[in-house]
Structure formats: structure tokens, C-alpha cells
Amino acid sequence: MLPTKPHQIKTALVSITSLYVAGWGFYYLAQETIRRRELASRKRKYPLRAPLLPPHAISAGVRVAERVGVLAHTNSKGSSSSSSPDQLEAKKILKQRGLPDASEHNEEADALSPPATPTRGPSWYGGATDSEVSRIHRRFSSLKVLGRYANVVPEWREQGVWEWAAWKLCYSLFYKPRIWWDGGFKADQKTHEGRQKIDMLLPVERIKWDQLFASSGTAATDSNGPTPPAVREAAQSSFTWIGQSTCLIQLEGVTILTDPVFSKQPVVSVFSPTRMRPMPCNIHELVANAAIDVVLLTHNHFDHLDIHVLPLIPKRATFIVPVGLAPLLQQYGVEATRIVELDWWQQRRLPLSIRVASKDNGSSGGDTTTIERRRCFDVTAVPASHWSARTPLDTNTTLWNSYAVRVYTDDQASTAPRSCSPSSAVTEPRSLFFCGDTGYSPSLFTAIGRALGPFDVACLPIGSYEPRWHMQIQHMHVTESVQVTRDIGSRRAFAMHWGTWSMSDETWDDPYWQLHKELRQTSDDPERLLAVPFGKTFWF
Template structure:
């Protein structure tokens, strides 16, 4: 009964590689100094939230656009990115259909009757998407790894897609029914190739945990650089800001056509600064990485933190104006909007 209630229970078995500096004694660690959130910090934050006024989310201020599902299903030649909501994105590249951090559940939580609630629905249902070839999951937090979405993808009629994930994430996917041969675990800087697409796991300043005890940092986290059709896309995953990290990533992956930069889930800063960038830091990453274009993601879906759901684009606009960056160069997509990408 317990396993039926919590099917995401299986814990990763951690095996350190002594030759790799980010493999700690008890779990993975970041490349740069990092303040690991403590249970006492969580209690302090929730005490503050209980005392503060209720946050008013102006959902009407979040632009939405109905995707052309038929056009996406018919497309196998034009590279594209469609924002599904939060960190979830549908990518078409080199004739393949890719999903990034697919989350379709009503709550970003192990339980569907408690935890952060989805305030806006996914732009497309999983059934409306064409057959998925490759799924990329950046880490095991519930707003990025949705057990129920993974289970549905594993059962798609065309057969389970390939899954590329950081080290230690496989047990949850196996429990969801993904065949072992379809799961490819990567360490930082390792890559997986499928057809004309290559996915490289890049480092991030974050942490991992999926249960109350026993699994903290025993699965790795990261972002993905995705290459194909003469293009390179990059999503950093959940990450704190460290300029040396992004200079390193930029040097290693090279020219960037599209950066998917998180702008949400950042208040209060005393608790979240180490693990989530805010809009100001997203602009600094844009200035370091110098992509041809950036899109703002990781906002507008789940009320995970203290800022209003509509607030991140307003903060982003102020930062872009400060540095003279055109809004078209670092755009805020409508929920469901598709961007057609041009090769260099």
C-alpha cells in the first residue's frame, strides 16, 4: 500500500567517483561554494509565509496562446521551441521531437492533494503532442520530474522514448515503467546522441532531494546543451548564480543560438538565492553567455515561492532596460507560443 501511495519512493544508490571533484563522500556537490538549504531554513521561511499577506496572482497578465498542434505534429524539418509551462518545453530539432522537464500534474508534489498547485494548465496535453523521441530531465525535484507524466510517456503507443537524465535519477524512471535500456544517465559534461541530436549535461549550482530523508544530493542535477540542425540550445536547469560557472559553461559549449533562462521562483532571496537565479541574475547570465536569443522560462505556472506569478517578467523588463537589451533579444514567451529557429 505504501509503495502505491508513493510510487516515487525508490532511493538512488550513490557511488562516488574519487577522480571527480563534485563526487562527495555522502553525495554530489557543487563546483563553487553553496549554501545547502536546511530544514530550519524551511521552517523559518514557512513561518514568514504564514505571517505575510496573501499573494495576489494576476493570472490575466500572463499571456497565453493556443499552439497549433496540427502544425507541430506535421513538422519534422523546421527547428522549433514551444513553451508548455514552467520549465517544460517541446523542442523539434534534426527531425526529432524532444521534451524538456515534462511536468503535467496538478501539483508539483509527491501527493496530488497537497503541495504547490498548478495555477495555469499546460499549453498542450501529452496526448496532443506528436510521438516523443527523447526526454531530458534536469534533476529530480517535483517541478521538473513528474512521475505521472513519465509513466504516461513510457506508455506512448509508438513505444517509450529515450530518457537522458543526471546520475541517480534512473530509479524513479524505472519505477514509472521506463525500460532500463531507454534510460541514459550522465555525469557533468557527458553526452548522449540520438540521430542528429546531441544532449550534453552541464553543471549547475543546485541540489537534489525527492523524499523527506535518505536521498539528499544522491542524484545529480544540471542543465542541458542540445545540438542539432546547426543550432545549439541551452537550459541551465535550476541554478544559483556564480559568474565563473557560466563563463566555464560558455567556454565549453561554444556559440549559443537559444538560451532558455529561468526567471521565476526567487523570493525570498535569503532562502532561494543559492539555488534559484532571479531576473537580474538571468540578465547577467545572458550577458556572459551571449546567445543569439533568450527566452524566459521557469515561471507563470506553479506558485512555488513568495513572488506573485505575474511578477518575474516585470522585474526582467526593468533589468533589460537597465542594460539596454532589446526585449526581443530576451523575450518573454506566451504560454503555448512556438518559436521557429533559424540556423546560423
Template sequence: MAAGKKAANRYYSGPPSDHFDGALFFNPDGRPPARFSDLLKWQLSGGRSKWPAAFPSPYRQAKPDKRIEGAGLRLTMVGHASLLIQTAGLNILTDPVWSERASPFALAGPKRVNAPGVAFSDLPPIDLVLVSHNHYDHLDLATLRRLKQNHDPLAVMPLGNDAIVGAAVPDMRLSTHDWSERVEFGNGAVIHIEPVHHWSARGARDRRMALWAGFVIETAGGKVYFAGDTGFHDGINYRLMAKKHGCFRLAILPIGAYEPRWFMAPQHQNPEEAVQGMRLCNAAHAAGCHWGTFQLTDEPIEEPAQRLAEALAAEGISPERFRAMRPGETWDVPAA
């Protein structure tokens, strides 16, 4: 059960549920975010690897086609958890961040070490934006303003995040939902809002006031699972996805920001756990994200891709089935 009520929720009010105690959201049978004292212990430990100031992608910036019709499925990596999904004539962005920093500050905080894999001006018409939660490396208000001005997409997000986005981008079209709800969209597409094991905060006094989620995109071409940001949580949510959705043509799974494990394990899975997650949710293919753009944690910059390759080899899975995506990389995902 979640901790007792600490403050009025500034983002959301509603009845208690199995993941909301009337004031704060929580992970059922899960672990809450670490205490501030644990954060200080980690920050003062001196274990952070030094990242290069620039880590250019081996791929040039992509120039996506306007649409991918029918059952085709094309995935283009922008960076971190920002990806362009094109299928069934729809263009969908996940957790779009084009800003230089994943931070509330213009001159401080994690700075990107490679350019976005698609120049903003080269984006095709964006129909739909999926926002998994409100951490700054996933919810970037400056980018959402630009998307509203240039594309006017529908933004789908879990409970409470509409208060944040609506205050900053008041005319943006928003669709806000609880876990296990669904949104019917054009071209026969359905977006399912699903549980993941994580948390939320924009500052020190709004922890867990907005919900976090993953998404399942269902079209005639198959199902795509975007896990957003998640801890492995004993595979509970992956098993739930398999039980509810059967199988996936593609799963987009985080593989970075996982060290040190004593601090990060509840909220950020590592590459080995991502491979297990791919198996547990019955994904034919997987794309690794959440690595190599913003330094958030201690591991070396290239370690997630290296450990992913080792984990796939240990499990006898072809590396072509699970790619550690790099900015500008485009993948025409085979049918399941």
C-alpha cells in the first residue's frame, strides 16, 4: 500500500483504486521511489562513468516518408525515449523531446550528446503523441508547444499529466486516461493505456501526483507495445500484457539508466531484464530505447548496447530481433 497522504494533489482528484490512495499514485505490490537520503548517498558515491561531450550517431538524420500505409510498420529513432512510429497511415510520436536538456533549467541538467535523429522541420504530419509520464526526459513542454503549433496532434497521457500540459499548452488537444482504458483513433487504431512500474515528479513536492503508463498501439498491422519507462517488477506487467494482448509485432523497451542497481532497479530495468520482458510479453521484435542521449545514471554510454548483445546471445535470440536503436536509425519491422 502507498504511504499516507502528504499533501493535496495539485494534478488529479478522484476515487481511490488499486493504484491510487486518494492522494497519490503507487505501484500495486511494488516499490516506491527511493528516499532523498538514498539520492544523496548515490550522488556522493563517485561511481558515475564519464560520458563524452558528444556521441554522434552513426546514422544521418532521417527524413521520414509522409505516411506508411496499410500493414507496414516503420520505426525511426529520435533519441532517448522519443521515437516515430509509422503504420496504418498514422504518424505517432512517443515521449517527444527535441530540447537540448532534459531539465527544468535552460543552462543546467542532463544535456543531449547527439542531435535528434529527425530534424523537427523534417517531421511528417504528426497525428498522435503518447506521453508516458512527467519526468523531464519524457514530458518536454517546449517540444509539445512546437508540435501543437505545427501539427496539432492529439496527446494521450495518463491521469494528472493533462494538468501539467494544459497549463503550459492551453489549446493542445488532450486525452487523459487511467490504466486499462482505451482510446479509439482514426484508421481503426486503438490505443490502450497500460500499467508499468515507475513513478512521477516534476519537482520536490509533487511526487506521484500524476500517473505513469505504457501504451499498446493496435492496428490492422499488429500490436506495438511502448513501455515508456519501467522497472522489471518481477515481470508482472509483461505477463499481464501477454495475457491481455496475446502477442506483439514490436515492443519498444528501455535498456538504459539502470546503475547503480541498489538505487535504480525498482524504476529502471537493465538490458538483461529487457530481454526477459521481450520474451514474457511475446514480442516478435523489440527496439531498445532510453540510452545513449542523456546521461541520467552511472553506467558507461555504450554499455547498454553491449550488455543487450550479450544477453541476446545468452538467450539464443538473433540480434536482428532486438535492436539497440540509435538516433536517425530507421527500421522496417517485419511482420510477426
């Protein structure tokens, strides 16, 4: 008897599905094999030997040494007799654990490396020699395997869609039933105590624009649109959290908008979470009241990039984006001349001119006038342990970045800058580390701190970390976020990427309590990493 048509269709569908799954399985297996071989080769070629272990904790440095080969040694053999207490303690611990000491041998590797040059900074942070920086850059340079970008940290493993399916279809259905999980937020909204807790942990304040900007009082326009408001002070540096990773940051008067998302849902869908709390402002208020100079985009995920916002950003703003993201921005009206694509460790210096409010002392009403000041915006893209995608077919075809930013000033100038050179700065720069989504890698963050630290302020994610078996390589736990502040040497840090949407399995308030617990038990500074209200401005 011949097969019926429905049976033929069923057989064909099963065959196509099997071939599709097998094809992707072979692809990921090949990709992971190539990636691991490349990382092993980099580890041999570019060993990370810092002159000192990270000063925040010798034990943390030994953990790095055990996992990825970051070993303590002095800059030269002649200086071994003048080892610091940290180095001596490090040597002792390395000896106890049976680890090799790079200060005693590694002559062959040292002979292959360029001669050591004097450190570039007075402290461990930012004190890497040129040869050390070169090894760091090559060790953590971007890697493309079979047409897609791959992670370069040893902690990463390829997950594929099957691990996400195991989380949502097995783990969340049977082991820990959390389908349609909202972190317990709606349950708390139904009780008086719950609503009090929400108001206490996730307060929302309207942004006080008049503290940040002064309107010029005119309706003047130029080729870039209406004249923007002027900043109140030339040296103004502040942080305002709008939600998720959307922040309004000022460094020496330069206004930076990060990962702009202003919609109620990351994706308009019944399956997409909605905002827990109202926003402190909408995009129209922001554009009308703020002078946006730079937009930092870390990657293309929907909770970090709202494409409908792009046409509303003033045309004078410059977009700093990962490699591969420019075509999407151009598709939604952002001119190519306004986009700067950066690969990992690429640096770009942008000359900027900011408008600063100045009170006319001759008028009792205090008429507002403006003056222009020069700024040099220095940005370096650095690696993160994450991934990118906006559709099932474009996974990892674009890169994902974190950013190290420094703003140099030359307040003696009053006209638009023609060049951008830190050597002309009259003050020390303000520095920012803006962290995209990432899992924790001690070798990576230690390398960032060694090459680019320290930082005046850091913005670090603290949410979306459960279940750990699935999330740990792409999102940090609060404990790891606090550790990053020590790894990179940030003087102050603000928490983000939490309390906005429920996108993982922890309760909505768990990041706050975990942060409180971590700082109380382990931190030398109770304000090392602050969880702040939506819309409230903090000055630094």
C-alpha cells in the first residue's frame, strides 16, 4: 500500500528538521573546536605576566594564575631583589600551590617579547608596559570563526538554541516551574507590604533637567537642528539611570546616552516582559531637555537598542557602535558620517565642542548666555563575554563591546576644536568604564584594569543572572560585579541592568539584596557599587 499524502508530508518535515538540527550541531561543534584551539594558541603565544598581581586581593590574582596563566614577576631580573610585599606574598602563595613563578624562569618567553619599558602609570592600574599591552590586545582580540564572531575568554562555552530550549521547556517547566515568571513582581503589587517594598527598592524620580542643562532661551537652529540646551557647568560630571542599560552620563560637560531603549517592552509581543516601573522620562523629553553629544551602543539586543528611537536622536550626536552594527543604524536614518564602528581595543579620539551656560552679572534677571568649550572624547572598545542577535539568522554577525572612555578638557579655548590631543589638556581627564552585558572573566577584567584603569566611575550590570548554569557565561552575578570594581580600579560604580524587565529566574528584588549583602560582608567601601533610583542624578 502506497504512503498517504499526510504521511509523506510528516516524513518530509521530520527529515528536514533532523537535517537542520544536525547541520547546526556540526556547525557549532566545528566552531567550538576551532575557537578552543585558537585560545590555546593565544595562551601560549601571549602569556599575561603582570609586574604585580592585582592589588585588591592576592588570592584573586592566584585564581587568575591558576586558570589562565597570569603570573607575577618583576619588570627586569635586576630588580628582583627589590620585590614589593605584594610580590613576595604572591610568590609564597604560588610556591605553596605548586605554580611556577615567572620571575624565576620564563627566559625563553622573555627573550621573544620586546624589552620592557617603564610603566605608564604610578599604580598597578593602567601601569602596563607597551609589550604587556600588546600581549593583552592580542590575547583578547576579536575572533571570527566560520563567518561569526566568537568569545575569547576561557570561561565561555557555546550554548546554542538547545540550551535555551532546555532552560525554558524542561528546567522552567518541571525542575523549577517558572513559565511566565515575572520575578514575583505582580504578587508584590497585590499587597500593601509588597507595594511598599517596590517603592523603597525601585523609586522613580522625575529628572531635574534644570540642574543639568540651561535653555538658551532662543529657538535658533542650524544644519543639525534646533540649538541644544547648554550644560550648567563646564566640569559637570554626573550619572542618571533611566532604566536597564539606558543611562545619561556627563563627563566634563560631555553628555553621553547609553543603550537607548524607551519602549514598554523590549519586543512588542505577548511573550515579552513589560516594564516594572514607569520611566523617569520619555525620549521626547530627553531630546528636548538634554544636549546629547555621544551615544554608546554595546550590542544589538532588543533591551539595549530600540531602533525606533534612532531617528529622534539629534543629528549632532555621534554613535559609537560595535563592528557590524552600522548598516542597521543607517537603515533607520543615522548618517554614516555620524557612526564610528570599533573593534575590540580600537581607540578613537573625537574633537567635541560643548555649550556651557554663563550668567550675565550685569542683569538682575540673570539672562543666560552660552560659551563654547573644547573637549577631546577618547573612547576604546574592550571585549565582553556575551553574544549578539536580532533575528534567528544573524547570531554573532555583529560584535559586542564594553567601553573605556576618557574626556580631556582645554578650557583655555573658546572655539570649536580642530584637533583632539590629550597633550593639550589642562586638567586630568574624567574616565568612565561602561560595561555591556557580560559574564565574569577574571583574566579579562584584570587585563582591562591593567591596560586602561583606573576609572573615576563605572556602570555595571547586576541582574539577569539565574539560572547560573545557563546565565553565568553571559551575565554577571552581583558578587562578580562588585569584584569587577576592584579588577578595573573604579572609584565609584553604579548598578544597572536590573529592576526594569524580568528576563531571568531570580526574583525582581534579589539583585538589590545580594548587592547589600555583598557590600556589607566583603567591601571596604559601602558605596563601592550603588543601586540608585530611576531618574535621580548623582554627581561625581
